[in-house]
Amino acid sequence: MIDVDNCTPGACENGGTCIDGIDTFSCLCPPGFKGEQCQTCEFNNTRYFTM
Structure with missing residues (x-):
């Protein structure tokens, strides 16, 4: 199984930090x-x- 980075650009709005x-x-x-x-x-x- 290969784990890919699910944090695409813009995944979190309003300055949120993406946690993969x-x-x-x-x-x-x-x-x-x-x-x-x-x-x-x-x-x-x-x-x-x-929006």
């Missing part, structure tokens, strides 16, 4: 952002979705 796994990846989001790919912004307990 085996056949998967996850994103470490900066403060104020959440979601699988850091696509959700939270400000004053209100969520905003980026």
Whole structure:
């Protein structure tokens, strides 16, 4: 089995850091952002979705 780098450019949004796994990846989001790919912004307990 060959493990490839699953962190493609732009895998994580809004300045998130991509963490490569085996056949998967996850994103470490900066403060104020959440979601699988850091696509959700939270400000004053209100969520905003980026596109």
